[in-house]
Amino acid sequence: MKVSFDVRTEPWIPVDGWERPLASLTEVVACAHRIRRIAGETPPMTAALYRLVLAVFHRVYGPGRRADWAGLWAAGSFDRVPLKEYFSRHDKRFDLFDAGFPFLQCPELPAARKASVAKLIPHRSVGNNVTLFDHTTAADRVELSPGEAARWLVTARAFDPGGMKTPYLREKHSVRAPCNEFGVVLVEGATLKETLLLNAIRYAPEDERPSTTTPGDAPEWERVPPSPHPGARAADGWTDVLTWPSRRIRLLPEVTGGVPVVAEAVLTPGDRLLDELPDAEFMAAYRTPTAAGGRPKPGAPMLPVRLYPVRGIWRHSVELLLTDPRAEERTRQRPRALKQLAELVRQEEIPAETLYTLRVFGQQLDAKASVVEGYLEDEVPAPVALVQATDGRLAVLVGSAVQLADDAGSALRSLRNEYRRALRAKAGASLDLGYWPALARPFSVFLREVNEARLRGLPETRAAEAWKRVVTGTAERAAETWAAGVVARDRALAVLGREHAAFRLRLAKHAKNFDGLVAKYVMKETSQ
Structure with a gap:
């Protein structure tokens, strides 16, 4: 029996806020005004599916000019005619x-190299690929529906970890897929239509826009199927990057009980991206590493901002949200969609009072970068008045707020470490779980209050003072909770009292430094 699954018309993309939980590729675009968001089974899947749909969107609609973008934004829905024409041109x-x-596959991969389709799914354990989530053995049969297989195919190409793969001939080693290198940043609107447009940067390959995009740019389905041999090359442009063939994959369908399933697949090394990420990847933020004293390291390349467990992405709000004419393109770089959003506000396409959400996706790999240890998703508010602000001092204010949190966290670590050092014992449990997660929501409030103050022409001192109280109060509560456990265990009250007093002195010093930075900021603001 011939098996077929047309991703244009078959429902397979998970969505929220629509009449059905799954939508076809056509429906995701044509009905984007009625869909809330794409919602994959894991954060990496969600990010990978957004990137796929954005590649389709760019090839169909551009938009190449600001007027094109504005017309799409003003329309109630996307015109189905160019979408239908595009899909017809690439019918097979x-x-x-x-x-x-x-x-998105390599048909020349030999079926003799097949293995369980579970190799596409990071949280399924197969053979030597032990995970923290699952205890499937190589003898266990995993079956996926065609839609499930399509979702994991797209995800694996973007997020598959590095390590040893089944070779096509001899090459076994593969570098980790590009999206493992950074937090994938998405500007989220009220509907999927808004989200696609907010992340649709100017795209006109014939005019070489965006930068590094050439007239030969195309997603993989418009190209000749890749050779089974792994390779390394520079990208032809933005949609090439969005559909980058980091792995060679071939799904092997079969029919079980009259129903098509995928139980086996071939997965081998693919292409290594030769471009520097800041030049080619636009759904990421970048920053130059800093030396002692907080100054950028001379000559150091910009590194992508990544997600880490416990500590929220809000700590990178300066790199994600804010511009500084003196620093932009030299020491930090925002996601391209944020840069475009600032332009749209200045051109009055989007009101300055608007508030969007930055949603960031990623996954945590082990030390060898070959096993997935966890999935990560975080968010930070994106008030567009802050996004479009060109005053570099705003970055100083927000950066000082983040620094206060870092300093208070450092004081907590010193409390634990100095106490255990005095007792000549191991450092013991971290205090992070009682501290960092509690700051994410208050920091969102801080950003909103700073935004409101700027819109009303008021000083941001009230927002800064409230943030200081939250940080110091949260740090003190974390210290007290930890100390209560220490008393019950060690009964070393004299040592604990001394180190707790030292902690409070450090915390007070950091709060005073923050007050000084805020006062200096306000003084400069009022002198303008």
């Missing part, structure tokens, strides 16, 4: 199981 490229052009 969207069948998941086509013999010659299987969607």
Whole structure:
């Protein structure tokens, strides 16, 4: 029996806020005004599916000019005619199981190299690929529906960890797929239509826009299927990056009980991206590493901002949200969609009072970067009045707020470490779980209050003072909770009392430093 699954028309993309939980590729675009968001089974899947849909959107609609973007924004829905025409031009490229052009796959991979399809799923354990989530053995049979297989295919190409793979011939080693290198940043609007447009940067390959995009740019389904041999090359442009073939994959369908399933697949090394990430990848933020004293390291390349467990992405709000004419493109770089959003506010396409959400996706790998230890998703508010502000001093204010949190966290670590050092014992449990997660929501409030103050022409001192109280209060509560456990265990009250007093002195010093920075900031603001 011939098996077919057309991703253009078959429902397979998980969505929220629509009449059905799954939508086809056509429906995701054509009905984007009625859909709330794409919602994958894991954060990396959500990010990978957004990148896929954005690649389709760019090839169909551009938009190449500001007027094109404005017309799409003002329309109630996306015009279905160009979407239908585009899919018709590439009619044979969207069948998941086509013999010659299987969607996002390498048809020349030999079936003899097949393994369980669970190799596409990071939280499934297969053979030596032990995970923290699952205890599946190589003998266990995993079956995926065509839609599930399509979702994990897209995800694996963007987020598959590095390490040893089944070789096509001899090459076993593969670098981790590009999206493991950074937090994938998405500007989220009220509907999927808004979200797609807010992340649709100017796209006109014939005019080489965005930067590094060439007239030869195209997503993988418009290209000749890749050779099974792994390679390394520079990207042709933005949609090439969005659909980057980091792995060679071939799904092997079968029919069980009259129903098509995928139980086996071939997964081998693919192409290594030769471009520097800040030049090619626009859904990420970048910053130059800092030396002692907080100054950027001379000559150091910008590194992507990544997600880490416990400590929230809000700690990188300066890199994500804010611009500084003196620092932009030299010591930090915002996601391209944020830079474009600032332009749209200045051109009055979007009101300055608007508040969006930055949603950031990633995953945590082990020390060898070959096993997925956890999935990560975080968010930070994006008040557009802050996004479009060109005053570099705003970055100083927000950066000082983040620094206060870092300093208080350092004081907590010193409390624990000095106490255990005095007792000549191991450092013991971290205090982070009682501190960092409690600051995410208050920091969102701080950003909103700073935004409101700027819109009303008022000083930001009230927002800064409230943030200081939250940080110091949270740090003190974390210290007290930890100390209560220490008393019950060690009964070393004299040592604990001394180190707790030292902690409070450090915390007070950091709060005083913050007050001085805020006062200096306000003085400069009022002198303008």
